[in-house]
Structures are given as structure tokens and as C-alpha cells.
Amino acid sequence: MSPLPVADLLVEIGTEELPPSALAGLSEAFRDALLKQLDEARLAHGEAHAFASPRRLAVTIAALATAQPDEQVTRRGPAVKAAFDAEGAATKAALGFAQSCGVEVAALEREETPKGAWLCYRHQVSGEPAAALLPGLIEQALAALPIPKRMRWGDRSVEFVRPVHWVCVLLGEALVPGQVLGLAIDRLTRGHRFHHPEAISLAAPGDYLAALRAARVEPDLATRRRSIREQVEALAAEAGGAAMIDDAVLDEVTALCEWPVALLGRFEAGFLEVPPEVLIETMQANQKYFPVLDGAGRLLPCFITVSNIESREPEQVRAGNERVIRPRFADAKFFWEQDLKTPLAERVAALQGIVFQHQLGTLLEKTERVVALSAWIAGEIGADVDETHRAARLAKADLVTQMVGEFGSLQGVMGRYYAQSAGEPAVIAEALEQHYWPKHAGDRLPETDLARAIAIADRVDTLVGIFAIGQRPTGVKDPYGLRRAAIAVLRLLIETPLALDLRTLLERAAAGYPSSIDAAGCIDEVLQYSIDRLKRYYADAENDRSADADVIAAVLALGLTQPLDIDRRIHAVQGFRGRPEAAALAAANKRTRNLLRKAPTAELGERIDPNLLQDAAERALVSALEAMMERVRTLLEQQDYEAALSELAGLRQVLDDFFEQVMVMAEEPDLRANRLAILKRLETLFLGVADISLLQAS
Incomplete structure (x- = not known):
């Protein structure tokens, strides 16, 4: 079969000024949607380029097939045994199928399948010309664009992001006939609104760029x-x-x-x-x-x-x-x-006039809670408590200045300037700006412990308060920025690093709310919400701390609440996962977990009786466990999880021998209980780092 003829395609939609924030996205989406329509219509094509300016969306596509390829179509009818009677005459089923195909029964063929023979009709369907298909394909591509709110104009029923004034579609040198968005397709485009307001007639798609640039429009x-x-x-x-x-x-x-x-x-x-x-x-x-x-x-x-x-x-x-x-x-x-005429400290009282949240009170009340919480955090991380107290009290005072009232994005920045002007110590002035950091994903973190204390306290107070009044984020709605706040707290604790327990932080924050707010009742919910954000934090491939899903699950299965400790364990387990012993030890831990889970509680003792050790393999395992017990415990106390896992990796061979040679669930109750105690000790050692049984084979 000879190849179908091809021609270059130009599609341009001329509009009133498009929203600038959406222009690049609309341009790419239009190109992709049009290519999708062409592919689904079986129209082969070459490379596509998207163009966009304030008044146009355009796509050029090289070497578009000018028609669909012919297609061999097979239509299946009734089963042969139902199509003919005992004498071989066609039944109503066969006659009806032939009539629907527009042929005689004799023109039908038989199709053999594993489930039997069927009547079928095969015929050649000629491909449609591309020119006939293009207006509809373009309409469908435009309908698929990510436009939150479409508009109508004039007395037309069509809708688009902005009113459309012209549509130019050329396939080679030929004008594609038809309409798009209620407008007749033409070969005319428009130049710059002022430099070249006259219409420009295009002979072919290849003229597009040069013609527009000559008319003072750069379309790329x-x-x-x-x-x-x-x-x-x-x-x-x-x-x-x-x-x-x-x-x-x-x-x-x-x-x-x-x-x-x-x-x-x-x-x-x-x-x-x-x-x-x-x-x-x-x-x-x-x-x-x-x-x-x-x-x-x-x-x-x-x-x-x-x-x-x-x-x-x-x-x-x-x-x-x-x-x-x-x-x-x-x-x-x-x-x-x-x-500058009013020192920052004198503005704090004015925060009483700004509502933080109508159920949670004013910004002054929030400030008092943040002062208390950040001062406690400062004591825990070694920051100056008095300076932290002072900075936390001033942290929101610039919100009542005229400058921040006009330029809201400069909150904190202006606080730093006003504090410097009032003679506040540099560390306090800097904290007023830095306690807002990080402002977005990947943003920098506060540089001083004082600023970190306030940054954590401010966000934790918001998390607890908003959850306490039942305003947890749902779907894409997060009006109080709680996702961003939770991730910021986690980043501060992990990346700074700060060895603070998240549950303790939440409990401290909850204690700052009045009894009319059941803040303590939401601690578990806020904690789980934060841990869920932690899962996404490590799952982010762009994060240099990213880890595999099974590694994250193995550590979080322990129910830990100190993010820094969690981070160290995830880092250690991620490294351990790449060792040759990891798969075997994960399988052994999984087997251990299953045996302990199935065993009656009464048989799960902690003490191993050396007199009941019968097999050489179980004696070797117990000896290995006892030899490394103290070393591993010391490493766990030091949070040196990599070294602890390295020690535990040495159990691979004795553990393999144990499971190959020893019947754990022996018939004798004492022997069975003793072997389960061995496994219980093994499990306890590994759980000091993570639930290794959850690791998947890499």
C-alpha cells in the first residue's frame, strides 16, 4: 500500500486578550489535546509546535496525513449453529444479520474461534479526508482545555475563555472548510493590534511565523x-x-x-x-x-x-x-x-482588634499562646528564653502597620525593619521575619533557634486550634494552610535538626487554649495528619531525603512521634535495604512475626531457658543474640541505627540455619515456648529500628 499524502497543518484561534497567568498552560494543553484527537482519529502526523500570544493560541503540525487510512472492518454475527437449520437453510438470525450488513447471506464469511464458528461480514472502509474531520477535532480539543470558567459573548451560545474573533486552519495550501466555535474558518490571521491591524492572508502554514513577525508579533x-x-x-x-x-x-x-x-x-x-x-x-x-x-x-x-x-x-x-x-x-x-512614629512594641495591644478566627479569638490571644509555647520550645532547644519571649510577642505586631496593610506580602519583613528602628537586638529583629519561613515548598528555613522556636509554635498553635473547631482540610480545600504548616513543622524538626517530640508539642499547644475549646481532644487527629504529611515528604522524589514506600512503612509502623528520630531510622533502613542480607532478614522477620502472632499469648514468654536448647542451630542463634544484645542496645540508645542494622545483618546465616533446621512449633509445650521466646527476643531487637518484615524484595 502506498503511503498517504501528507501536508503541514496550521490551526490558529484568535481571541481577545487571554489571561496572562494561564497563557502558557493553555498553549501546551491545546497542542496536546489536538494531538490526542488526531491520534484517536488515526491521522498520522509529525512534530507539533505550540504558539501563543495575548491574542492567539496556535499549533503547527508537520506532515499530517490528508486522510485516514482505509480500514478492514470485521462485523461478527450469529453463531453458525444458530444461523442455519438442519437442512442448511438460513435462519431468521442469519437473514437479519445479512440484511443489516446490506448483503446476501452468501456474501457472509465464517470466523473460527476457540468457542465455535460465527458468521461475519468483512468489508473495506475508506478513510475520511482530514479536512472533513479537522473542524470537529479542533472543537473537541478546545473543549478539553483546562478552563475553570468559560464565557459567552454577543448572542452566541458557544463558550471559551475569551471571545473568539477569527479561526485560521490551513492544511498545506488548502483552506479547511467548516466552522469552529461558531466562526467560519478562514486563511486570515491578524498582526499587532496597533502596528499591523489589517488582516493577513496566509498561503500555507510555512508562512505563519514570517508573516506574523513582519506584522510585529512574535508568536513563540x-x-x-x-x-x-x-x-x-x-x-x-x-x-x-x-x-x-x-x-x-x-x-x-x-x-x-x-x-x-x-x-x-x-x-x-x-x-x-x-x-x-x-x-x-x-x-x-x-x-x-x-x-x-x-x-x-x-x-x-x-x-x-x-x-x-x-x-x-x-x-x-x-x-x-x-x-x-x-x-x-x-x-x-x-x-x-x-x-516609624510608633514603636513596634506599642502596637501589640492593637492586635486585640484583629480576629484570628472567630471561634479561636483575636491575634492578641494567639500571640499570648505562641509566646508561652515558643518560650517552652526555646528552653528545650537551648535558645534564650527571654529573647524568644520578646520576639514572639512582637512577631505579629507589624500586621497593624500601614505598610503591611498595603503590602500584605511584606509581613515579617517590615517587622524586622521596625524592630531594628526601635533598637531591638538583631536576633529578635531577624526572628520577626524568619518565623514565617519556610513560606512554600523548598523554601529556606529560619537561621536561628529563636526564630525556629517561634516558627514551630506559631504553626503548631494554628494546627491544634483549627482541628479543635472541626475545620480539618478536606480535598483541595485548605483555607488555613494546614498542609503547608504541618510540612513546615516537620522540615524544621528534621532538617534543622531539633529533637522534639511532636505529640508533646501538640499537647503543649493544646494546653494553651481555654477550656471552651476541646484542643486536647484533637491531638491524636492532628498527630496522624502530620504523620500522613511525613509520608508524602519522604515519597517526594525531588526531596534529597526521599525513601522507598516500604522503608517508610517499616519505620512508621512503630508509631514513633519524634520526626528527627523517624528520619534517622528511615535513612538507616533505606541504606540497609540495599544490602545483600536485607531480603533474607526481611523474610525471616516476616516469618517470625507470623509465628508469634499465631502463638497463644500464654506461650509468649521473655525468658530463654538454656537447658531447653536441643538443636545446634538454635544454640547458635541464641549465642549470636546474646553476643550482640548489649552492643545493639547501646547503638539504639545512641540512635546510631545504621550501625545497629549492620550488627543485626550478621544474624543472617544463623537465622537461616535456625528456620531450616528447627521446628519452632514443636509438640512439647516447654520446647515450643522456649523457641518462641528466642523469636520474641529477635523481634524486639529488630523493632528497635523498624519493622523489617515490611520490606519488599528489591
Whole structure:
């Protein structure tokens, strides 16, 4: 069979401005959904490329088959024994099947199967032309896009993320006939809204990129992003500094521009008296500007904006952006100067006016609980209790300042500045910012024990309180960020590291709530919730502490509540799992567990009677156990679990010999009980590290 003819495909959906935060995702999803539709329609194709700008989603696909391949279709009918009577005449079943196929009974074939013979009809079905299928396939691909809320426009019933103004679909040089989203397909695209508002007629998909670039549209997201970065970096270098390029801001600017042109703007140096984080937040979050830093990392009085137009008067564009930023900076400077008039310590009382949660009271009440809990933690980890008490009391005070009221993301950061201005010790000022760390997955941890104590206390208090009022996260809903809080506590305890018991922490936090809140009643639930987060923490392949699922299960089976101790055991068992003895010892532990579980409780004693040791194999096992008992116990007390497992690995041969040569469940009760006592001691030793019986063969 000769190969089917192929042609390149272009699909472009022209819209009003698409949401910038969703543009990259929509572009990739459209490409993937369209390829899925083509594959399901049996239309062979080559490589696909996605394109996107604020006003378009487009896909080009190389070497698309211009028709489906012909298909041999087999339709099965009734069984042969039901299709003909004793005289060989066709029954109603055979006649009806033939009629439904549009042929005579004589044209039917027989299909032999292990379950008997069947009538069947085989015929060749010609493939549909791709041009006839494409409008429907494109519609289905668009319907599959991840759009949370679709909109309608005009008097049309069709829906999309934004109103659609044109649809261009070309297969080779041919226009694909039909409609998509209620619009007739055309070979027209559009250039830049201002530089080239006229429609552009495309002769073939291969003309797409050149035509749009000539019309001041760069349709490739990656190319546009790279161009913006290069322009921004070059302008920053001309200004004598380096651009501060936040990836999220760069992505958003890329999604907002079709033809990006970077411009350098300036502002009065007097604004630099305001903390740089405030100016940077204003530039990045509000204006989508790129700040410029000098060689020492200090903010320079300039910024870089990216315009979506190649203006004939760039000075006017620059001046306009400078006019926009100036009042925002002036407001920030005013807030800064006004906030400095009231020391941070004098603002604590105002927290009484902010509700933390209507059932759990105000931020001042939460602050008092966190003060008590963090002071206790400080005593446990060796931090200065008085300094911790002071820092915890000031930790939320910046929430009532004008600056944080305007720039909520700067909570903690402004607390540090206001504490420094009030003459608080550096360690206290730093703790006010760092107790919010980590803010997200993979974020840095607090650098001092004082900050760590407050960070843990703040989150544990929230966990206990929210669970106590029955607001546990469900599904994807987690309005109080409890998942993030639990993981942060675990990271602080494990990665710092801090040898604190999680149950004790929760009990201490619960004791801080009034009797009207049954905080103590939720401790087990919060503990289990946190342990479940621990499972995900170790299951994360990107985490350098990641471990196999059976290793995690083997350690967590012990019901431990100190995350640092759990971490050390998981690390040790993960290493042990790779040893050649691991599989045999895991199997022996599993056999031991099963025998002990089935044995009557009355026969499970702790004492081994040496006079009842009959076989050489059991004597050898007992001797090996006694020889390593004290060494292993000492290693367990030191939490040196790797060394303990290394010692226990030496039991492999004597344990194999024991199970091969000794009948544990002997008929004589005393002999059976003595052998079960040997296994009980063995199990106790291994359970000092983990339930090795749960390890799977690697």
C-alpha cells in the first residue's frame, strides 16, 4: 500500500486578550489535546509546535496525513449453529444479520474461534479526508482545555475563555472548510493590534511565523521570553547594574506582550530611604517592572519596563511609566515614615482588634499562646528564653502597620525593619521575619533557634486550634494552610535538626487554649495528619531525603512521634535495604512475626531457658543474640541505627540455619515456648529500628 499524502497543518484561534497567568498552560494543553484527537482519529502526523500570544493560541503540525487510512472492518454475527437449520437453510438470525450488513447471506464469511464458528461480514472502509474531520477535532480539543470558567459573548451560545474573533486552519495550501466555535474558518490571521491591524492572508502554514513577525508579533512564547530577558539585561548593564529578574514576573510580562520593547526608567533617589523590599514589591507586583541592583546588591534608582509597542516616541512611554510609579513610591514613603512614629512594641495591644478566627479569638490571644509555647520550645532547644519571649510577642505586631496593610506580602519583613528602628537586638529583629519561613515548598528555613522556636509554635498553635473547631482540610480545600504548616513543622524538626517530640508539642499547644475549646481532644487527629504529611515528604522524589514506600512503612509502623528520630531510622533502613542480607532478614522477620502472632499469648514468654536448647542451630542463634544484645542496645540508645542494622545483618546465616533446621512449633509445650521466646527476643531487637518484615524484595 502506498503511503498517504501528507501536508503541514496550521490551526490558529484568535481571541481577545487571554489571561496572562494561564497563557502558557493553555498553549501546551491545546497542542496536546489536538494531538490526542488526531491520534484517536488515526491521522498520522509529525512534530507539533505550540504558539501563543495575548491574542492567539496556535499549533503547527508537520506532515499530517490528508486522510485516514482505509480500514478492514470485521462485523461478527450469529453463531453458525444458530444461523442455519438442519437442512442448511438460513435462519431468521442469519437473514437479519445479512440484511443489516446490506448483503446476501452468501456474501457472509465464517470466523473460527476457540468457542465455535460465527458468521461475519468483512468489508473495506475508506478513510475520511482530514479536512472533513479537522473542524470537529479542533472543537473537541478546545473543549478539553483546562478552563475553570468559560464565557459567552454577543448572542452566541458557544463558550471559551475569551471571545473568539477569527479561526485560521490551513492544511498545506488548502483552506479547511467548516466552522469552529461558531466562526467560519478562514486563511486570515491578524498582526499587532496597533502596528499591523489589517488582516493577513496566509498561503500555507510555512508562512505563519514570517508573516506574523513582519506584522510585529512574535508568536513563540520561549523566543519572546528570551528576547525580554536579553533586552532587560542589556538595559540594566547600560545603567551600571544588573536586572533583578523574577521568573514569575518574566512569565507574566511575556504573556502580556506580542512585540516586547524594553525601556529604562528612573525615579528620585530619595525614595531609596524606604526599605528596598517595598519598592521592589511595588515594581514587580503592581507594575510588572524589573528592578536594577548595583554590584553590592543595592537597589538603584531606576527600573526597566517592557512595552507592547515599538513607539515612535519612546521618551513619552518612559515618562508615562515614571509618572505612574512616582505616586506609588510616595505612598510607600509616607507609610514608612508614619509607621516609624510608633514603636513596634506599642502596637501589640492593637492586635486585640484583629480576629484570628472567630471561634479561636483575636491575634492578641494567639500571640499570648505562641509566646508561652515558643518560650517552652526555646528552653528545650537551648535558645534564650527571654529573647524568644520578646520576639514572639512582637512577631505579629507589624500586621497593624500601614505598610503591611498595603503590602500584605511584606509581613515579617517590615517587622524586622521596625524592630531594628526601635533598637531591638538583631536576633529578635531577624526572628520577626524568619518565623514565617519556610513560606512554600523548598523554601529556606529560619537561621536561628529563636526564630525556629517561634516558627514551630506559631504553626503548631494554628494546627491544634483549627482541628479543635472541626475545620480539618478536606480535598483541595485548605483555607488555613494546614498542609503547608504541618510540612513546615516537620522540615524544621528534621532538617534543622531539633529533637522534639511532636505529640508533646501538640499537647503543649493544646494546653494553651481555654477550656471552651476541646484542643486536647484533637491531638491524636492532628498527630496522624502530620504523620500522613511525613509520608508524602519522604515519597517526594525531588526531596534529597526521599525513601522507598516500604522503608517508610517499616519505620512508621512503630508509631514513633519524634520526626528527627523517624528520619534517622528511615535513612538507616533505606541504606540497609540495599544490602545483600536485607531480603533474607526481611523474610525471616516476616516469618517470625507470623509465628508469634499465631502463638497463644500464654506461650509468649521473655525468658530463654538454656537447658531447653536441643538443636545446634538454635544454640547458635541464641549465642549470636546474646553476643550482640548489649552492643545493639547501646547503638539504639545512641540512635546510631545504621550501625545497629549492620550488627543485626550478621544474624543472617544463623537465622537461616535456625528456620531450616528447627521446628519452632514443636509438640512439647516447654520446647515450643522456649523457641518462641528466642523469636520474641529477635523481634524486639529488630523493632528497635523498624519493622523489617515490611520490606519488599528489591
